[in-house]
Amino acid sequence: MKLQLALDLVDIPGAKEVVAEVADYIDIVEIGTPIVINEGLHAVKAIKDAFPQLTVLADLKIMDAGGYEVMKASEAGADMITVLGVSDDSTIRGAVEEARKSGKEVLVDLINVKDIKGRAAEVDALGAHYICVHSGYDHQAEGKNSFEDLQAIKSVVKQAKTAIAGGIKLDTLPEVIEAKPDLVIVGGGITGQVDKKAVAAEMKRLVSQS
Numbered sequence: 001m002k003l004q005l006a007l008d009l010v011d012i013p014g015a016k017e018v019v020a021e022v023a024d025y026i027d028i029v030e031i032g033t034p035i036v037i038n039e040g041l042h043a044v045k046a047i048k049d050a051f052p053q054l055t056v057l058a059d060l061k062i063m064d065a066g067g068y069e070v071m072k073a074s075e076a077g078a079d080m081i082t083v084l085g086v087s088d089d090s091t092i093r094g095a096v097e098e099a100r101k102s103g104k105e106v107l108v109d110l111i112n113v114k115d116i117k118g119r120a121a122e123v124d125a126l127g128a129h130y131i132c133v134h135s136g137y138d139h140q141a142e143g144k145n146s147f148e149d150l151q152a153i154k155s156v157v158k159q160a161k162t163a164i165a166g167g168i169k170l171d172t173l174p175e176v177i178e179a180k181p182d183l184v185i186v187g188g189g190i191t192g193q194v195d196k197k198a199v200a201a202e203m204k205r206l207v208s209q210s
């Protein structure tokens with residue numbers, strides 16, 4: 001099981017500062033959608049250049065032109081790129097085909113998908129590398145999480161790895177780990193803590209046991 005740090009509410013210097021603090025305890029660093037909106041794909045390049053040992057995920061949440069947008073993120077140094085599960089099959093297919101050309105991976109984010117099980121099975125057949133259940137900030141504000149959705153997709157996904165994101169904290173991590181995702185994505189649960197290093201270290205210890 002791997003741990004991904006999601007960086008959302010920072011600029012490039014702020015992102016570098018946080019990653020430097022926790023780099024020993026994370027497998028993947030996510031350049032979150034708000035950073036890409038504010039800074040562009042330069043943020044992906046800046047973090048890949050500064051931390052070449054880490055896998056870098058560009059959270060572009062692609063909705064159209066999957067092949068082209070994956071190509072641009074790959075050129076900027078992204079190892080993984082996100083595509084929305086609500087997008088058309090052709091968008092996901094294009095993203096996966098483009099990623100395969102350069103050894104990159106596509107994570108399909110099921111945020112706002114209504115038929116989680118059905119879409120997870122379809123996305124799996126389209127060749128996604130990861131399928132992620134995700135309660136975004138707006139759903140978190142309504143008290144929702146994706147723990148049950150994770151169990152649901154695990155019952156249908158055959159080839160992709162599974163991931164979960166959205167409001168995961170140190171105290172809820174054990175419940176997440178019990179459902180055995182391949183990847184746990186944590187943003188505020190690390191970046192919002194005073195001692196980020198200690199929390200990341202403990203999270204890494206917990207996910208490494210599974």
Ligand SMILES: O=C(CO)[C@H](O)[C@H](O)COP(=O)(O)O
Binds near residue numbers: 137188
């Ligand atoms: O993609 C995102 C929001 O759309 C976040 O990166 C993701 O939800 C993880 O952050 P947090 O743990 O703070 O919820």
